[in-house]
Amino acid sequence: MSDEIVFYHNPQSRAQMVHWMLEEAGAPYRIVPIDFAKGENRTPAFLALNPMGKLPTIEHRGMVVTETAAIIAYLADAFPAAGLAPPPGDARRAPYYRWLFFGAGCIEPAMLDKMMNRPPVERKAAVGWGSYEDVMATLRQALAGGPYLLGEAFSAADVYVGSELRWAMMFGAPGVKGEPVFEAYVARLSARPAARRTVAG
Ligand SMILES: N[C@@H](CCC(=O)N[C@@H](CS)C(=O)NCC(=O)O)C(=O)O
Known part of the structure; x- marks a missing residue:
């Protein structure tokens, strides 16, 4: 399975927080631009991923992750070499x-x-x-x-x-x-x- 993250993105949204995180993590990713004005976050295909119709949304290893904080925490764990999350057991x-x-x-x-x-x-x-x-x-x-x-x-x-x-x-x-x-x-x-x-x- 490809390790590439599919990143549904619009720079005028909270997705920019995830964009920064993807760069910090050194994660391989592909941007799928989402135009709110064209309703691209309300298509049946997008709503099947995230029924909230919201960004950020990512797909990775066959799973969907939504919610900015969850995505950021997920990426820190999925790319541990970047050292962005103290490992379980660490007091921090x-x-x-x-x-x-x-x-x-x-x-x-x-x-x-x-x-x-x-x-x-x-x-x-x-x-x-x-x-x-x-x-x-x-x-x-x-x-x-x-x-x-x-x-x-x-x-x-x-x-x-x-x-x-x-x-x-x-x-x-x-x-x-x-x-x-x-x-x-x-x-x-x-x-x-x-x-x-x-x-x-
Ligand atoms: N609870 C979500 C909120 C996401 C959110 O509200 N995203 C806005 C952009 S910043 C959005 O996609 N709005 C489009 C819409 O609701 O139609 C998170 O923290 O990621």
Whole structure:
């Protein structure tokens, strides 16, 4: 079976996070461009892969993976030579999982709240991400030791969380743009050769 990844891509989407990850992993991949305006993510063939009709979506070794965080974590494991995930049993697996899941479960919805000018959540205790302010304060603390989320070791968690922060900066998210810890982190990540080979650079 071919080891090539089929990568359904549109650079104006979260798929750009996966593009950067594919480059970091040194994975063999083939891009299938998806034009949202033409409805190419809503064709029966695409919906058979991902009934959500969303990018990113990949196919690898006969399996489909969707969800940005899952794809990034999957690629780190599928291409271990790149050293982007601490192996099971390594203590750094704890912060690795912690920040990957925090990215999907807390950063993403908190940022969307801000982007869409939603009113602050009414019952912070019942909402998984609490509040935008708490999410950003937590992240600032996580990065204060730096240079990466796992300390000295760059990992796939930085690809995901760093991409989210970069995205937040692009829309001028308060507490992100101009915040020295986040600015330095995103600049450090954007300077990586793999990031520069993609639109994340
Ligand atoms: N939960 C998904 C969200 C993916 C998502 O919303 N992708 C958007 C682009 S950034 C999309 O494909 N939208 C097209 C549509 O829904 O029609 C993830 O984290 O990967």
